[in-house]
Every structure is written in C-alpha cells, then in structure tokens.
Amino acid sequence: MSGQLGAIIRAVVFILLALAACGVIFEFAGYSAFQMFHSIVDGAFLRRNALEHALRWALPLFITATGVVISFRAGYFNIGAQGQFYVGAICAAFVAEWLRGYPGGVVIPLCFAAGMTGGALWALWPGLLRLRSGADEVITTLMGNFLAGLLLVYVTAGPLKDPSGSGQQASSRPLEAAYRISTSNGVSPTIIGIAILVGLAMWWLVNRTAFGVLSGLGGRNPTMVQWQGASTWKIGLASFLISGALAGLAGTIELMGPNGRLAGGFLPAHGFTAVLIALVAGLSITGAAIAAFFFGGLASAALYLPVMAGLPSAAIDIVNASIALFITARSRLVDTLTKAWRRPWKTS
Template sequence: MSQKSSYEHISVDLKVDNRKPRMVPYKFEYNPHKKGGWWVPLLSIFVALIICAVFILLNGMNPIIIYTKMFQGAFGSSFGISETIVKAIPLLLCGLGVAIAYRIAIWNIGAEGQFLLGAIGATAVTIFLPDLPGALYIPLMLIMGIAAGAIWGLFTALPRTYFQVNELITSLMLNYVALLLLNYLVYEAWRDPAGFNFPGTPEFTPYQMLANIGGTRLHIGLVFALFAVAVLAFMLTKTRWGYELKLLGANPIAAKNAGIKMNKHILIVMMISGGLAGFAGAIEVSGVAGRLMYGISPGYGYTAIIVAWLAKLNPWAMIMTSLFIGGLIVGGYSVQSMGLPLSFSSMLQGAILFCLISGEMISGYRLKKIN
C-alpha cells in the first residue's frame, strides 16, 4: 500500500491595508484683525539691527562699536538728549496725525506735505502781518499752521469721500505739490532780499520764536506736543467719538448699520490728522529753524509712519517711539566721523519698517486644524 501523503491546505485571508497613514490636515488662515502683541515691534527692531549689522561688517567695521557710538551720541550727554528730543517733537506730532487716520483704515501718507503747509502757514503770519503786537505772534502762527495742515488734509479727504479716489495716491502726490510750493516761496516770492541768495525767508524776530528750555535748542514745543498726546488719548479712549472710530476701523459694515457715518468721520479725521502735522511744521519753523527755508523737513512726515506703527497707534507709546527714532537720527550724525554715511540712519529706519510690516503680517496667520 502506497503511502499517500496528504497535505491540509489552509487558506488564510490576509487583509493588507495599503492606504497611507491618515494625516491630520492643517492650514494657515490669515485674519487681519489678529495681530501680535508688543513683541512684534521689539523683535522687528532687533532683527533690523541684525540685518544692518551685516552691512556694517561688510564695510569692515564693528557693529557693536557703531551702535554704541550712536547710543552715546543720542543719549550719552545732555546735548545729545536735548537734540534727540528736538527731533522727537515733530515726529511725535506727525505720528499722532498718521495714527488717528490709520485707526479708521485711512492711509495718510501726506503728513510730509501737511507738515510743510503748517510751516508755510506759520511763516505767512510773519510776512503779511509784520506790525502785530509781539504777544500775538506765537498763538496766531500756531493757529495758522494747524489750519493750513488741516486744509491740506482735507484735499485728500474730499476726493476719497465723494469720488472714492484712493487716499494713498492723493496724499502722496500732494506732498510734492507742497514741496514745490515751498521751493517757490523760499526761492522767489518770500526770499530774503538781504539773504545773499540763500533760499529762505527773512529771519524771525524774538517775538516770533518759541522760548527755549535750559539754554539749549529744546523749546516749549515739547509741552505742546505732550499736551496733544494727552488730549488725543483722552478723546480716543474716553469719548463716544473715539469709540466710533474704533468701530469703524474694526468693522465698517457694523458701524454703518449702527448709524455711524463713514464719510463724515473721514473728513473730520483727515482734518485732525493734517492739523497735527501742520502743528508740527509751525512748531519746527518757530522753534528751531527761525525762518522758512529749503530743506526744513528731513522727511519727518514719512518717518512718522514708523513712529506710529512701532507704537501700535497708541498715543502714549508714541512718546517712546518718537524718542527712539529721534535718537537714531541724532546718532546717525555721530557715526559719520567713523566713515558711515548719514544715510545709514535712514537705512536702519527702513529696515525697521520692513521688519515691522512683515512681523505684523506674519502674526496675523494662525495654524488651524481642518475638521
């Protein structure tokens, strides 16, 4: 009998799952109303300092020595501190003007032109009213400077309100109109005939100059600027008008449904914004320059944008940011002797603004899980 080998065939049903492991999906979601805290400006300054340090190293210099020299030049002596505050005064006032417009999402890039019109308005008092009693000059000059800046701001608000013209374009282009008007006045119409062809008006009399503080170039315009901070902060936080501005900036549709008139607020805000920048121009011409002249502004209106954004549009915080930027300007003078051009300070300001805008944009993104 042959042995028959038998095998038991066992069928095994193996279920192999060839699917990829399940990934929990996420996505980046941008919310313009979700912004970072105070760490964003501080980090932006730090990153900008690092970026500019690279350029300093490429020039064969030590960035630590350069930054130390800048700090000492701006804050290391009573003279440096007074000069820093002198630079901070127009930056603070222009920054306040820029910030109040940004609160309702109006991009006022025209603070430079409004500053120049304020200086022109204040000087017009000395040109056309030479026989006023001495005590009337400063009040009238400041009022005219505020009025001229407010009217220049209104030239941006009217096209925006009634014709939907982008305020970025009009405010920026009006800066050049204001600069050309200034050049015409100091080179032609108001030029001092005894000034040896210097592009400027006749020098102001002592009655037309703001009083100095402590024997330095620091003047009582500082008191006016701090008063403007207090008034604006109170209006924004303690009044119904300030609440309406906040609502307009956060949700224009909800504000409209609540009966808040956007066009009315645009006109008012742009007049206040221009008036503050004009106030800065009037204080600068009567407190520092002593006459209207070519180059009276090194770009205060543009630099004020950095001041406002670093302070996150907070009026009280702008005191510190204006001092910081003023210190960069004064410190930039002190490092020229070390071989760096004066434009290094402007480059540092630009780097801060670039990092600040990037940081605010990045902080608006949130990693969100997709259900």
C-alpha cells in the same frame, strides 16, 4: 492693556531684528557693526545733553505721529503728513511776515492757528476725494507731498525770499526774536507743553470719546459703524482734518522754534518718519510717545556716526528703512510663523 503690551513687545522684537540686519549689511560693507551700535546708543542716549538732543527731534515727530495714528485708526492711510507739515509751516510763515512788527502775544497764536488750518486744508482735499469718489488716499496724499515740496521751493525763492540771502539755499527772512518759541536747540517749556497737551488730548479722544471708539471700529469694519447709526463720512473727514492740523502744528513749531525761518526742502523725511512711528506704536498714542523718543534719539545719533564709526549720517536712513520693512511685514510674518507652528500639531 495686555494687548497693547504684546504689540509693544512685538514691535521691539522686530526693531531688534532690523538693527541686526543693518549690522550684517554694514559688516559686509566694511564697517564695524559693534562700533555702529555703540555710536547710536552713545550719541542718542548716553552723551552729555543727549536727552535734549533726542527731544529736539522727538517732540515734533510725536505731534505729527499722533495725527497719523488718528487717520490710520479710522482706516484712512494718510501718507501726506510731510506735505501737511510743509503747508502748515508756509502758512505760519506768511502770517509772521505779514504781521512783522506786531507784538509776539498777537502774532504767535495767529501763526499757530494759520499753521494748523493750512495743514488741515491740505489734508482736506485728498480726504474729500477719498470720501466722495473713492480715490485712493495713499496716492493722493503722497502726490500732495510733492506738490507741497514744490510750493515750499516757490515761496522761499519768491514771495518770502530773504533778499540778503547768499543764494546757496532759498529761505525766508529770519523770524523776529519775539516770535520764536525756542532757541536753535528746539527744546523749550512751550514746545514740551504743546506736545504734552496734544498727547493728552489725543489719548482722551481715542480712548474716552465716541469718536475714538467708532473710528477704531470703522478702521476694522465700517459696516458696524453704520449699524451703530454713525456717519462713516463724518468720521473719515474728521480724521483727515485732525491728522493734517497736527502735522501743520508740527511744521509751525519747527518754523518758530529751532529753524526760525523757512528753507527749501527742510526736514524732508519728517512726515515719513512719523508714519513709521505710528506703525511701530501699533496705532497707540502712548506707544507713539515711546517710539518718537526712540526715533528722536536715532536722529540725534546721526551727528555722531561720521565721527565715531566712520559711517555717513545717511546710515540712519538705512536703519529707519530697515525698521519700516520689518514693521510693515511683521503681521504677515507672524501669521505665517503661527500657521507653521500649529500645522504639525494639527496633523499629529
């Protein structure tokens, strides 16, 4: 517990450093850093319905981030959550379209099953390439994101195209009201319940099962896993499948919840933000819940930046990129500072 607390404190410190760096950048660009921070805090957490708006983005981000945590803990850097998110939504949309007119009690579970299966299968092929031939999963999963993006464009402009659309943006037909699990605000007891169940299940998997122990050990020292008589191949494959299934589940929630339809290129940064959340959380499920709420607040605050601070909403992307830079560099920086601190004492 003390180790996890220390990791959270270090993450908070580096996030504050990243925000300070953003403040300096915006000041030099002619904007008010104070107004920026005030707008972010106010828009994310203090305004009326701020909690609801933050949860709208935080819940699917948390579900996807837990899958990223599982794969990263096992030592496999699945950067393809965005593509798995898209494919899960696409598979669920096809099921909803094919079964249009059937009762929601039948269609909704089938859509969730299709979405999770689609996400898992989209994670399976880079997983097999990594485990069978040693192909770099960072490259293959990243390329999978682009392929899934093109697939989304194809289905929304082709097989699932809404014939009554304006043509300004390719999209599918709206889902029937009986198949929706939330309104456009994206928060409902169903979505909250799914997120809680996923969080509890993944926490139990990581902390209370042999898979969780062996996958965490395998991420640090695969040889030790083999000495325990376990199969690194099975652990790796399971981590890819779980990660992809959870990203596909988040895509299904977006489709059947706030979006209500597929649209070309929707939420293009979702998967990458989930990776950032997993890193900020120190690959902890509990930490991922806290980090997801924080980044959900940032996404909500993007709506207020143009009005309150005169900043474009894309400023939140700069904030996220700065946090990513500082978080990914933190271990190296901590080691450097620790060595620099100890060196004078060793020479004295």
